[in-house]
Amino acid sequence: xxxxxxxxxxxxxxxxxxxxxxxxxxxxxxxxxxxxxxxxxxxxxxxxxxxxxxxxxxxxxxxxxxxxxxxxxxxxxxxxxxxxxxxxxxxxxxxxxxxxxxxxxxxxxxxxxxxxxxxxxxxxxxxxxxxxxxxxxxxxxxxxxxxxxxxxxxxxxxxxxxxxxxxxxxxxxxxxxxxxxxxxxxxxxxxxxxxxxxxxxxxxxxxxxxxxxxxxxxx
Numbered sequence: 001x002x003x004x005x006x007x008x009x010x011x012x013x014x015x016x017x018x019x020x021x022x023x024x025x026x027x028x029x030x031x032x033x034x035x036x037x038x039x040x041x042x043x044x045x046x047x048x049x050x051x052x053x054x055x056x057x058x059x060x061x062x063x064x065x066x067x068x069x070x071x072x073x074x075x076x077x078x079x080x081x082x083x084x085x086x087x088x089x090x091x092x093x094x095x096x097x098x099x100x101x102x103x104x105x106x107x108x109x110x111x112x113x114x115x116x117x118x119x120x121x122x123x124x125x126x127x128x129x130x131x132x133x134x135x136x137x138x139x140x141x142x143x144x145x146x147x148x149x150x151x152x153x154x155x156x157x158x159x160x161x162x163x164x165x166x167x168x169x170x171x172x173x174x175x176x177x178x179x180x181x182x183x184x185x186x187x188x189x190x191x192x193x194x195x196x197x198x199x200x201x202x203x204x205x206x207x208x209x210x211x212x213x214x215x216x217x218x219x
Contacts, residue, residue, distance in 0.1 A: 002138045004183040005048070005147040008155055009058040010035040011177045015208050020096070021058075022089040023081050028061050031205055035178040040065025042180070042200035043147075048072065050141045053149035054080040062178060063149040079133035082151035086120030110212065112167035123157075123167040130157040138185045152210055155181060162190045170212035177207055 010032030014021045028036065043066060052075040053063040060076065067074045088096055088103065096104050106114060115122040121129070133154075137146055156171040162183065165172070173195065180197040183190060201207075 002142055002185040003145045004137075004185065005043070005046075005145070006155060006158060006181045006183060007039065007062065007147065007149050008152050008175055008177055008179055009054075009056075009062040009149060010039075011207065012058055014090075015177065017092055018208060019090060019092045020085045020088045021082060022085040023056065024089050025056050026058055028058050032058070032062070032177065034204055035201060036062045036065050038200045038204070039178040039180070040069070044069065047145055048147045049144040050075065050137075050146045051149070052077055052080065052137055052146060054078065054082070054151060054154075056081060056151075059149045059151065063147075066147055066149070077133060077136075079129055079136070080148060080150040080154060083123075083126045083153040084116075084119050084121045086116035087118040088116055088120070108212075110169050126153065127157045127161065127167055130154050131161065134158070134185075134190070158183065158190065159192070159195070162192045171210065175210045176201070 010028045012021065012026045012032055013029045014026050016029070039062065048066065048070060051063060051067045051072045053059045055076045055078045059080070060074070063074055066072075088100065088107070091099070103116060107116060110123070112123045115125065137148065152175045155175045156173065159165070159171070159173045160167060176196055176198045178201065181195050182193040182197070184193055
């Protein structure tokens with residue numbers, strides 16, 4: 001049995017602007033830095049044997065209050081990166097609907113095998129990458145307590161995997177910035193113990209919604 005604490009990175013300006021970040025290396029904003037500090041305080045009394053994080057700076061900076069006080073050397077792994085959104089990365093929704101209406105209408109159908117042009121990942125390919133990352137962690141650190149700092153899309157894939165949900169359709173779970181998600185790997189089964197713990201964020205600005213559009217307005 002391997003215990004997992006999986007955490008979404010802190011807030012960025014692009015989260016607030018509802019831009020598609022994907023794999024663009026966007027830094028935390030002031031709220032995100034405060035969230036990371038609160039996260040460190042919240043988990044200060046908990047044992048963490050191994051810390052793994054995405055190589056993008058928003059994840060690495062969020063992880064700093066977890067590894068620095070413990071003297072841990074984080075394992076940096078690009079397999080834990082956010083899903084790639086190809087040509088739409090860096091754009092907000094009004095811009096996408098203006099410049100790429102056909103791509104927008106296709107993307108919001110959330111079909112499992114649809115990949116955006118210029119390097120986008122389908123949900124099918126993305127889940128395979130996330131499961132590769134997960135299996136590497138549990139193989140290397142079996143029986144230990146592992147914290148992973150990653151991205152919202154990765155957490156959605158873990159939620160769907162643990163719940164046996166299809167890869168088509170919009171996400172169904174809340175994924176707050178620096179929310180704490182507790183999972184367990186037993187044998188070959190991923191289980192969710194607790195999801196989206198966010199009491200450590202009380203008093204900080206309300207977070208942008210993580211809800212996804214399910215069908216195009218024109219449909």
